[in-house]
Amino acid sequence: MPGETNSQSYQWLNYHHLLYFYTIAREGSIAKASEKLNVGQPTLSTQLKQLEESLGKPLFERSKQRLQLTEAGRIALEYAEQVFNLGAEMVEVLQDQLQNNRVHVQIGALDSVPKDITHKVIMQAYKSGNCNVSVIEGSGDQLLRELESHHVDLLLSNYVPSLDFKTVYSKSIAKLPVVVCASEKYKHLKKNFPQSLEGQPFVVPTVHSRLRREIDHYFKVNRIKVDQVAEIQDTSLQTLLGAEGVGLIPVADAVAKKLTKDGKLIVLGTLKGVYEEIWLMAANRKIENPIAAQVMKEFSLS
Template identity: 55%
Template sequence: MQWLNYHHLLYFRVIANEGGIARAAEKLRLGQPTLSSQLKQLEDMIGKPLFERRNRKMVLTEAGRAALDYANEIFRLGDEMIEVLQDRTSQNQTHLQVGALDGVPKSVILSLVLEAYKVGPCTVSILEGKGDELFRELAAHRIDLVLSNYPPPAEQKQMFAKSVAKLPVAVYGSKQFQSLEKSFPKSLDGKAFVLPTMHSRLRHDLEHYFKLQNIQVLPAAETQDTSLQRLLAANGIGLTALSEVAIEDVRDKDLKRIGRLSGVHEEVWLMSAQRKLENPIAAKLMKVFSLR
């Protein structure tokens, strides 16, 4: 039986990622002849060339591309194993790492944390950020769960998502817009709005609502950051539509509630990624956590 030499696999992976032996040797602090020899041994063991030279560049062969996919998965699983086992054995409680999008109400994050403590002894780390960043961290297993106000991209096939909350949405504005309460929602026609960005599920639901009500609004600004939406609206840039829970979280005195949008909700999703060694707290939360 032939045994895979993980040093050879590591050297191959660095060469592929760095685009050549010279840069890989510099990164690994090895001599180029040594690195070339190690790569040759791996190719001899596999029985196929992993690179071909084109215009003085090293380009992966078909076998090389397949080998790199396996190498990435092997080292990812190794990192995951160390992280999970260290978390479980270094202390009597599990370390749960949660990512939350900027637009998720703080009270929803709090509810998840409290539920985690009920599930079992744990330490919770919370990372707030943007969707693409957090989805990458989740896919790489550097965090265990993500709370988002939109589902994961379709190409993220190794992610699991479930809807955990549907929050009622209302229109808010500065004092100058308070008179719009009287004939709401028709009074919104022709008014400036601070809207969520187009990739947001709420943005599409708002546009559908306005179309059904024969209301045309004027986009004054777009942002997925609810704190920025509130700030812009409070300074009279335009009206904004936010979940009532998000407003309750901050008790914003500069924003006045104009009216609730019937049938419009902001949905919150809880996501995890497929992994060989599950975080037990995260796995249980995926089953039991819900604010519906």
């Protein structure tokens, strides 16, 4: 009977087999996957072999250095990612419905995003409906993976993801002018700004950020050579180094207002035409988080 044929065709696809394959592919080796899953290497090798035999195709090319995905392996990995993302989404949706009828909204924010913007997004979530909000901070790639796997509903970032994150979409919510801040000992550089920056030490963002590219372009166009003494991703650490006089720091004016109010730093001048752009991001989902979807649609700083 047709029903029996369909049932038999699905018997071989074991969820654990798929999980082991997925982890081996992500980690790059059976040894690393074994550590992550706390499962013995012989067991993983056996389970992987059984999955390959069921599929009738090898999923990896074996080499001494690293396992390389075959074409079949790359296709299988794409489907496995969808399976586990959908599983995580299902668990989150079901758990959210049990939390006092409140929708749970998880917001990720890069350290470099001004806290007042994160605060406004949180307030927009509360305005959108009865919800419970969690906020986590971290690095860009880490939070993007959390967003894509549905562990985070919304993400605030100062750069857009690469093409590797195909399920993520975004909208620009702010373009903040950028100023140069420094400790009091550099106050003489206010005069003849920005030419006064020639040869001065700078604590700049890391090369992954859009702001870093804008700053480098600004100095090139204006023929100003600065001494980049440090590259920092965490703006809190960048601020500490600036306050201690290690170097000058370029930051969004919204951040600078708080720093100068606290008396930690002074503003030397504005880098005309340079902006820190902030993006609000979400990921495509089978079942949308209603609060997150509304925030994504309606949030605006204007």
